[in-house]
Amino acid sequence: MIEGRVWKYGDDVNTDVIFPGKYTYQPLEPAEMAEHAMENLDSSFAKEVKKGDVIVAGYNFGCGSSREQAATCLKAAGIAAVIAKSFSRIFFRNAINNGLPVIELEDGVDDMEKGDTVSIDFEAGTVTHKGNAYHFPALPKEVLAILNDGGLIPHVRKQLGRE
């Protein structure tokens, strides 16, 4: 169960605005990536984001390049979950693989505004906003197992008995 402050964005938020291409081949640590998070979309984000905040967006969040830093930088910036009406498939995988929860939800998203508070109950599969509870479908068990292990690398290390 998490409760977070909302950052609200529209449809088709692409990975070039989340994490610009000019940084993608520079060897950056996650904390350095977080300094550039949302740089081409919202210059206030990296400065003002707080641990536990939640991104709420429209359709096709994370479209474009496969760059995994788009997920890594949001996680490192402290984002607790991304709620969107839909996700691009590669970003969706990258988020799970980075241990960043992604919630596909159409209902209620249009009413959520920047600065609002939302609470997310992963076990019950609900997002609550201003007293209204919205249901989201559970992730497939294969995918949930990766998320629960904190991402793909810890998950595979566990599978291979490297822990």
Add this chain to the structure above:
Amino acid sequence: MGMSFAQKVLAAKAGLQSVAVGQIVEIEPDYCLSHDNTAAISKTFNKIGVERVKYPERFVIVLDHTVPASTEKYALGHKEIREFVREQGIANFYDAGVGICHQVLPEKGFALPGALILGSDSHTTTYGAFGAFSAGVGRSEMAVLYATGKIWLKTPASFKIVVSGKLEEPITSKDLILKIIGDIGADGALYRSIEFTGRAIEEMSLSSRMVLSNMAIECGAKNGYIAPDKKTFAFLDGRAVCEYTPVYPDADAKYEKVLEFDATRLDPQVAKPHTVDNVSPIEEVAGTKIDQALIGTCTNGRLEDLRLAGKILSGNKVADGVRLLILPASQQILLGALKEGLIETFVEAGALVLNPGCGPCLGAHQGVVAPGEVCLSTANRNFKGRMGSRDAEIYLASPATVAASAITGVITDPRAEFVGGTK
């Protein structure tokens, strides 16, 4: 019930008789691609705790995104990659200058009908033009593929896009795919497998088909399949790295949607800033002043693209105040363009010819744009900040449109420069 192409490939790779849409399968890809991001991937690989890449022969590594290295950091990344491929015995390594990965894999015979190819690059969809199932994945996933050779995939639903008619020069498959993306939207085929079919597709060259599959990701698709035919088999003759079995969808396959387009009398199309689906016919943007023009990339850097641009540029000069960049997709294409005299045409016109590679397409180096500038490009993305400044504007169009516009200095209908197809 028959199966779509995606279902048939995924069932075969998973060792199952059939798979349903939405079913998650664990598979071993035939080939996996990574590029300059191999430096970062190799570090993630080291964190897994496995010493050796499990199947080195299944990995293809191409340096293309920042070649030749323009900073010390890029140079160090390339050095680390060369050491990694040597230590791990990865023989399929193509160093800086060979070309862009999405051109090099087909040229070297890895893009095979019925093959399952994954790459840590979103435009891995390109190999669908050869009848492969190919899709992008992330860096962590590629690191795990190095370690285990395995990955999970969800079976996508399928769209069939039927294109009737025939493209008439100087209208190209780029105009067609921009029209399709503009109509269905950036998420119009989200998580779907597209099968392109119809008379216009059958008549197209492999290079033209690659444009469609390359840009399938721009409407959200997982892959963009085109049925392999005589042209495909002829291209692969003597080139294929191994034997292959073409996979075709069943005649009674179920499609979530069937979309129809007509290639005949298609107007030149332009994607306006800052999304690929913000498409209009050229008349709506004609006259827009440009500062830079780019012809090339993994979308439109092939010989037929350069020939078309050469026809239009021959005997003309690039407009004052415009930089025209030519970016061949591979060394082989550069060589072909040299032999055909196209490079001479470009240089005489005042163009700047870059080395094969990704160039400024993703804003990492070589020809990025300044605030307030306008770039007209044959690449596949025009997102805000993609080519450098977030305050620049990128328009996308065909090689013919970009060539014609470079001459006039404003976005120009190539048909005006190309009367009757003979110019």
